[in-house]
Ligand SMILES: [Fe+2]
């Protein structure tokens with residue numbers, strides 16, 4: 423098996439045009455690919471790698487979700503509650519999977535990585551896309567054209 427393949431290939435169809443969000447999504451895709459490239463079939467190696475990276479990976483996902491949620495609230499997106507529910511249940515599922523993996527249940531680094539991929543891709547393509555469309559409308563109305571929401575905007579947004 424060629425383990426240097428990308429499990430997910432970034433495509434512009436995932437892009438929303440807001441640099442902050444697109445950069446975070448690219449980072450998530452890179453993270454999943456990075457994990458995939460550490461699938462060696464050697465349990466000990468895989469567990470060591472997993473233990474080294476998993477906390478940072480989870481933190482990164484949480485930062486991303488918090489960014490999206492702030493943006494949705496700041497722009498009064500009406501799909502916020504539904505979207506947040508998906509984020510929360512994903513975090514719970516990740517935590518459960520981590521516990522299983524650490525307990526040596528039948529989960530492997532490979533299946534864990536695929537679980538991430540199978541959630542991240544449809545979420546970006548379906549759920550995130552809903553607010554992409556909304557943000558575009560909001561930004562066009564407000565800014566006369568170019569869509570620009572930066573981390574400073576998010577931090578400054580009155581919630
Ligand atoms: Fe997202």
Ligand SMILES: [Fe+2]
Nearest residue numbers: 490545549550
């Ligand atoms: Fe999202």
